[in-house]
Amino acid sequence: MWATLLLPLNADDSISFDRLESQAQALGETSVAGLYAHGTAGEFQTLTEGEYDRINHILAAAGKPFQIGASHPSAQVQLSRVERAAELAPGAIQVIAPDWLPLNPTELLDFLRRIAEAAGDVPLVLYNPPHAKTAVTTQQLCQLAEAVPSLIGLKTAGGDKAWFDEATRSGLAIFVPGHFLASMSLLGAHGSYSNVAALSPNGAVATAQDLDVERRIAEFFAAHVVPLQQAGLSNPALDKFLAAVGGSAVGGWAVGGWADAGTRVRWPMQAATDEQVAAARPVARRLLPELF
Numbered sequence: 001m002w003a004t005l006l007l008p009l010n011a012d013d014s015i016s017f018d019r020l021e022s023q024a025q026a027l028g029e030t031s032v033a034g035l036y037a038h039g040t041a042g043e044f045q046t047l048t049e050g051e052y053d054r055i056n057h058i059l060a061a062a063g064k065p066f067q068i069g070a071s072h073p074s075a076q077v078q079l080s081r082v083e084r085a086a087e088l089a090p091g092a093i094q095v096i097a098p099d100w101l102p103l104n105p106t107e108l109l110d111f112l113r114r115i116a117e118a119a120g121d122v123p124l125v126l127y128n129p130p131h132a133k134t135a136v137t138t139q140q141l142c143q144l145a146e147a148v149p150s151l152i153g154l155k156t157a158g159g160d161k162a163w164f165d166e167a168t169r170s171g172l173a174i175f176v177p178g179h180f181l182a183s184m185s186l187l188g189a190h191g192s193y194s195n196v197a198a199l200s201p202n203g204a205v206a207t208a209q210d211l212d213v214e215r216r217i218a219e220f221f222a223a224h225v226v227p228l229q230q231a232g233l234s235n236p237a238l239d240k241f242l243a244a245v246g247g248s249a250v251g252g253w254a255v256g257g258w259a260d261a262g263t264r265v266r267w268p269m270q271a272a273t274d275e276q277v278a279a280a281r282p283v284a285r286r287l288l289p290e291l292f
Helices: 017-028 049-060 075-086 105-119 138-147 161-170 178-185 201-206 211-224 226-230 235-245 274-287
Strands: 002-004 034-037 066-069 092-095 124-127 151-155 173-175 248-250 253-255
Touching: 017 034, 017 049, 034 049, 049 066, 049 075, 075 092, 075 105, 092 105, 092 151, 105 124, 105 138, 138 151, 138 161, 161 173, 178 211, 211 226, 211 274, 226 235, 235 274
Parallel strands: 002 034, 034 066, 066 092, 092 124, 124 151, 151 173
Antiparallel strands: 248 253
């Protein structure tokens, strides 16, 4: 179970690095296996390169095993991010297939080989979310794992038993969303870069294998997360919503129970409202007392 850094923002969309450091320190004291930055929830596509580097140093100083996302729509920017991330010796570097245009299989293999060369001794995790322009098939996974030995993991939405039967043949560690971990671990998933950890890091770890908790998480999501998705809110907004739901109301706005991430997301993305957070908080505690 890995937890992500969320981007605390000031009113002018600048990053509140003091709050980010406090958040990293708080996560460093939790029971999660490690921390990562610059997944979708970290709003990686909005970062300047200076912001990216500063966040990496905060992550590396948190006292936990850590992974650095180098993801970016541009292959050239990703390559540069990988080179700089590798200098910090993370446990792995997460990358995506560049996503303005889909890559054909030859291009995807060439991309990963060059990225692996830049990463040196640091292994890679391929992030292939459902909205990726390049959808990597289970057959491709096996080919990529064989051709790029430093590719050790896959961050994915998962699938059914047939999908896992094929995907696990690659030998990659398969990491799925936190709200599917209990059921998908029975199919072959190895862990999660967890959205449930945004709600409660320690609670997510304690209930990772609990199918009944997963069922109730789905009930909570159906009532309070799916409507926000249907209204067009982004995944970063949803993860910050979960962190705020996990906290308490302070001064009229939401503070996460493990850190102050806030609900604000970078322009032009829309955030959940305080009213939506307040409505969801008692429901989460009634349905999911184990998390709190």
